[in-house]
Amino acid sequence: MKAFLVEKIGDKEFTADVKEVAIPKCGENEIVIKVTYSSLNYKDALSSVGNPGVTRNFPHITGIDVAGTVYESTSSIFKVGERVLVTGYDMGMNTNGGHAEFVKIPADWVARIPDAITDKEIMTFGTAGLTAALSVNELMDNGIRPESGSILVTGATGGVGSIAVSILSKIGFTVVAISGKEEKTDYLKRIGASEVILRDTFNEEAKKPMMGEKYAGVVDTVGGEVLANALKYIKYDGVATCCGLTSSHELNTNVFPFILRGVRLIGIDSVECKLEKKQAAWEKIASKWKISTLNSITNEITLNEVKDAYSLLLAGKAVGRYVVRIKD
Known part of the structure; x- marks a missing residue:
């Protein structure tokens, strides 16, 4: 072969x-x-x-x-x-x-x-799509709904980020995307982002230990400085998920978002998570979360x-x- x-x-x-x-x-x-x-x-x-x-x-x-x-x-x-x-x-x-x-x-x-999805479609999702779906699941399982506010997606042009933007938009969330690729702004808006922020601009503006409350949740795919700054913007009782480290494996932050706003940071692992959890996510991906x-x-x-x-x-x-x- x-x-x-x-x-x-x-x-x-x-x-x-x-x-x-x-x-x-x-x-x-x-x-x-x-x-x-x-x-x-x-x-x-x-x-x-x-x-x-x-x-x-x-x-x-x-x-x-x-x-x-x-x-x-x-x-x-x-x-x-x-x-x-x-x-x-x-x-x-x-x-x-x-x-x-x-x-x-x-x-x-x-x-x-699942019967409702082709082999090609499910591989378009693949590990990236499964990770995105598990991230969205955690937001919703922790009470985040479209009416809670907008969701920030970091590393939005990547595999996980692109699918997260698309799924969140499909199920009614307002999505703000962060990317280092200015030329992909139209692409991100086409797949569901209502706003695109350039990574350098985002990091430059987030200089204080805490920033104003802007996002109900964050789907982070990059780690490092971007995640540390995203935490500063999360609304009271908000949720951030973390699944990647393409920016950095280190997280230099402070405790203010956690103790003043009750922010929760949840790690996402699609590698060793239980097969039952994976199968349930695939069923959602093939049906109500299947993106156009x-x-x-x-x-x-x-x-x-x-x-x-x-x-x-x-x-x-x-x-x-x-x-x-x-x-x-």
Whole structure:
């Protein structure tokens, strides 16, 4: 089969490209998926250059998301021919991932694809969409509603940010987007943002320990200074979710938002969260949270184009989601 393979060729030296490799064989309580679509994520890009924080086992097939049909199964839960997907857990990290024509997966990692959504659509969401949906869930589970006020989305042109903007807009929220890409202002408004603030402007204006109350909630995808400043603007009893660190893994803040306004900061993890929680999110994504702007945020590529797309991701030049077509 064809697969995007990363190989270690020397000390801190790696090569990555499409290669022919053996089709995996099904073990106990495993399934082999015949892949239709996968997607690209920042974590995939890091794996492709041998980042030890993501992948230590080589040779390695990238791809933390996958959708397709069950080709072979030793599980009592999944039958040959069922449409399934996998996001998270160890897939694409130290277990071979979805950038291949076939992938072998523990059955405990697998979710069913809802009937109302195609393989391509669910991979357009992928880990990014699942993370966005889990973030929106936390806002709403903590009492944030459209009438509560506007929601600030940071890193809004990225995969998680773009989908969060679109979902929030679809379900009635007013969305303010933060981005470092001024040229993408029209794009962000097209997918649902009512206002776009440039990242540098946002950070320059937030100099005080506390700022005026502006946002009922925040969906943060970048961490660092942007998150620290966003916390200063949250209204009383508001909520911020945090799922990313593309700006920084550090958070230098103060306690005022938490003790004076009762702000809650909630971490979002889509990798190890329970399969039942993932399945529930996929059902929402396929129905009432299914967005009409998917085509606007999707770049469809083939396996042979993955390498170039990784370069864009690593350079911070990617916009929206990259969906990888493996099999029609």
